[in-house]
Amino acid sequence: MNDTITHHLIRQLHRSPWRMTAVVTGGGSEALSQLLSVPGASDTVLEAIIPYSAASLEDFLHFKPTHYCSRATAQAMAMRSFFRARELQSRISPTDIDDMHLVGIGCSASLRSLRPKKGEHRVHIAVQTATSSSIASLVLTKDTRDRGREENVVAALLLNRLADATGISDRIPLDLLPGERVDETAAVAWPSWTELMLGQRYAACVPRALEENTTGDFRGVLFPGAFNPLHEGHVRMAEIAEKLTGHPVDFEISIENVDKPPLDFFSIQSRARQFDGPLRCWLTRAPTFLEKSKIFPEATFVVGADTIVRIAEPRYYDDSPQLRDAALEEFRQQNCRFLVFPRVVDEDFQAFEDLTLPPALANLCQPVPASEFRMDISSSEIRSGGK
Structure with missing residues (x-):
């Protein structure tokens, strides 16, 4: 019975306009x-990849995950898969790319093997489209199925998740045991988030009431960061920056990272919720300050001492001092400046006067004195539970 349902579901998928990459x-x-x-299948599957070794998965993701079998890893796999699908489809049909019918699948599983596993037998399946991110997780009761039966459960769950994302109503019955439960959740994108992810706009504004704002509404002072999470140190820096510049501060989060896949809609949603009331934030796909300066010319950037040092380092410019100097000259031409806050770095308190910067960059900086701001707190410490 299940074979008939499975084949019928897959036939519907192959007849649909959806195209997919699965990892x-x-x-x-x-x-x-x-x-x-x-x-x-050739009408549906653009690529299917099995990065079986840790090294292979790292090559696919372009970074080393903290945990190889986790929700976060599956989500990163799905996002990378979605963009791989876009790349492949653009080469197949350069003038007819249907982003709204592309899907990326990431499946991270730890199942029964020859050697007993210390941890749980589990699977995380993430699905990424242009309008939503979703994930399903399942912990399998240990030592109750052979590898084949565990694979069958995972296969059915993956195909069901794909059916859900593509609007197919059929579902394959799952061979679940008492106490087993699939944990499913999804995040639906705002229209501006989809447009941003697809490169159809340079920036999107949050909160929701400001979604239609354009960069013409930018207020002049920009505080870039991951804000994962936003904390009292960030808020205090924004207050001081407003006092020193006379302009309200806008925050900025790049959904794109130099090494990692773009943030999915779960991450964007959780960070966007932090900005409300008088606070507002721009979402961009500008991971470097040079790219930010092109979107926000004449901006005063709020940065920490550690960040301004990185902006000066040639290693961020293909190890080329010449490219670094060209970027600094472009900052000058864009009339961008940097408001530099002191920061604790590796237990060492660094103020502007402690830094060695190229004159071309130092001339663009306005230091915030230590007497004005000192707060030894970081988002990474908050995430790790540190005090």
């Missing part, structure tokens, strides 16, 4: 086999 870490490969065994 699974070994566990979940049965779903790929089923997808490819039904005629019509």
Whole structure:
């Protein structure tokens, strides 16, 4: 019965306008086999990858995950898969790319093996489209199924998640045992988030009431950061920056990282919720200050001492002092400046006068004295539970 339902679901998928890239870490490969065994797969599957070793997964993600089998890793796999699907589809149909019918799948699983596992048998399946991020997690009761039965459960769950994302109503019954439960959650993008992710706009504003704002509404002072989370140190810096410049401060988060996939809609949603009332934030795809300066010319950037030092380092410019100097000259031409706050770095308190900067950069900086601001707090310490 399940085979009939599975084949019917896959046939519907192959007849649909959806195109997909799927990446699974070994566990979940049965779903790929089923997808490819039904005629019509070439109309649906752009690529199927199995990065079985840790090194292979790191190559695919372009970074080393903290945990290889986790929700975060599956989400990063799905986002990278989505952009891989865009790349492949653009080469197949350069003038007819349908971003709204592309899907990226990331499946991170730890299933039964020859050697007993110390941890749980579990799977995380993330699905990324242009309008939503979703993830389903399942912990399998240990030592109750052989590897084949565990693979069948994962395959059914993966195909069901794909059906859900593509609007197919059929579902494959899951062979769940008493006490097993699939934990599913999704984040739906605002229209501006989708446009930003697809490169159709340079910036999107939060909170929701300001979604239609354009960069023409920028107020002159920009505080870039990850804000994961936003904390009292950030708020205090913004208050001081407003006092010193006479302008309200806008925050900025780049959804794109130099090394990692763009933030998915779960991450964007959780960070966007932090900005309300008088606070507002620009979402961009500008991971470098040079890219930010092109979106926000004449901006005064609020930065810490550690950040201004990084802006001066040639290693961020392909190890080229000449490229670094050209970037500094572009900051000058864009009439951008830096309001530099003191910062504790590796237990060492650094104020502006302690730094060695190229004159071209130092001339663009306005230091905030230590007497005005000192707060030894960081987002990473908050995430790790540090005090």
